[in-house]
Amino acid sequence: MEAFGAAGHEVTGLDLRGTPDGTTGDIRAPEALDGPLAGADLVVHQAAKVGLGVDVADLPDYASVNVYGTAVLLAAMARHGVGRLVLASSMVVYGEGAYDCGEHGRVRPGPRTAQDLSGGVFEPRCPVCGAELTSATISEDAPPDPRSVYASTKLAQEHLAANWARETGGTVVALRYHNVYGPRMPRDTPYSGVAAIFRSALEAGRAPRVFEDGLQRRDFVHVRDVARANLAAAEARTPPGALAAYNIASGEPHTIGEMARALAAERGGPEPVVTGEYRLGDVRHVVASPAHAARDLHFHATIGFTEGMKEFATTPLA
Ligand code: UD1
Numbered sequence: 001m002e003a004f005g006a007a008g009h010e011v012t013g014l015d016l017r018g019t020p021d022g023t024t025g026d027i028r029a030p031e032a033l034d035g036p037l038a039g040a041d042l043v044v045h046q047a048a049k050v051g052l053g054v055d056v057a058d059l060p061d062y063a064s065v066n067v068y069g070t071a072v073l074l075a076a077m078a079r080h081g082v083g084r085l086v087l088a089s090s091m092v093v094y095g096e097g098a099y100d101c102g103e104h105g106r107v108r109p110g111p112r113t114a115q116d117l118s119g120g121v122f123e124p125r126c127p128v129c130g131a132e133l134t135s136a137t138i139s140e141d142a143p144p145d146p147r148s149v150y151a152s153t154k155l156a157q158e159h160l161a162a163n164w165a166r167e168t169g170g171t172v173v174a175l176r177y178h179n180v181y182g183p184r185m186p187r188d189t190p191y192s193g194v195a196a197i198f199r200s201a202l203e204a205g206r207a208p209r210v211f212e213d214g215l216q217r218r219d220f221v222h223v224r225d226v227a228r229a230n231l232a233a234a235e236a237r238t239p240p241g242a243l244a245a246y247n248i249a250s251g252e253p254h255t256i257g258e259m260a261r262a263l264a265a266e267r268g269g270p271e272p273v274v275t276g277e278y279r280l281g282d283v284r285h286v287v288a289s290p291a292h293a294a295r296d297l298h299f300h301a302t303i304g305f306t307e308g309m310k311e312f313a314t315t316p317l318a
Pocket of ligand 1: 050051052053090091092150177178179180190191192193194195197198209210211212216218256278279282283
């Protein structure tokens with residue numbers, strides 16, 4: 001909201017917990033949407049339940065907030081004649097990132113087995129010959145392979161938005177966020193991303209616990225860059241009637257171990273511990289190409305890993 005306001009847009013927020021210059025409300029309640037949508041020409045939809053969750057008991061809540069909530073929003077947009085949507089999607093729709101096998105070229109490995117993971121074999125293997133693979137950048141045309149309830153609901157949001165665009169002639173830009181971090185990130189909860197978990201641990205004087213061997217790679221993208229990507233998507237002229245999806249990434253991947261060490265070093269310890277623990281729902285490497293967002297949205301991340309983590313190490317969390 002701050003980035004849009006600074007760029008001269010008139011913005012109304014709707015948030016379950018309230019926003020400083022917006023309204024408090026639930027996107028699942030059609031009447032909560034009527035005020036904010038009246039006279040609007042664009043919706044930036046960020047409302048979602050995120051994370052891996054605790055267990056399957058979370059399933060109805062993910063589906064309700066993320067899938068049903070999006071359906072209610074899209075219907076309300078049609079009712080109010082609002083034809084443009086920017087949707088916060090996620091790299092989780094890909095499942096594992098892209099991999100190359102020396103023998104079989106580009107492959108998409110399936111979920112890692114509990115047996116491999118508990119034996120310390122963390123790298124996925126070639127689904128054809130079982131050989132070791134090299135991780136490669138994934139681009140938006142990769143077939144989706146959601147591996148968690150959250151991932152399935154994010155993909156469902158994209159599908160519903162694409163259906164809505166076809167039926168109404170609306171435009172949708174889906175931003176597939178990579179690992180977002182930065183000021184006001186929610187603290188350590190079962191639904192938090194790893195950067196917030198490590199940051200909360202360090203603040204409490206505890207060592208960050210790095211799972212697997214710490215060499216799993218992600219692309220950490222700063223929240224101010226993500227805000228700029230939303231603005232770029234809102235101002236881009238994408239074709240109506242279909243969904244256009246873009247990776248929103250820094251293009252500069254790092255390992256989880258590196259991230260833990262960068263935060264710990266900035267705070268003067270404690271040093272991270274590599275535990276070898278694993279979570280069955282985790283993927284190994286997700287590294288994206290930001291080329292399409294650069295080409296079509298003119299979006300380039302501006303906050304590098306070193307600078308961003310240095311700030312994040314001491315910035316207040318929400
Ligand atoms: C994260 C978000 C997801 C979001 C996506 C893209 C969560 C839980 N996940 O997915 O919602 O859509 O980025 O923005 O918010 N790890 C540790 N120690 C810990 C916790 C995690 O080493 O205490 C490791 C995990 O094993 C994994 C990596 O950190 O290898 C990333 O974990 P996490 O941030 O939870 O999930 P992502 O899959 O990256």
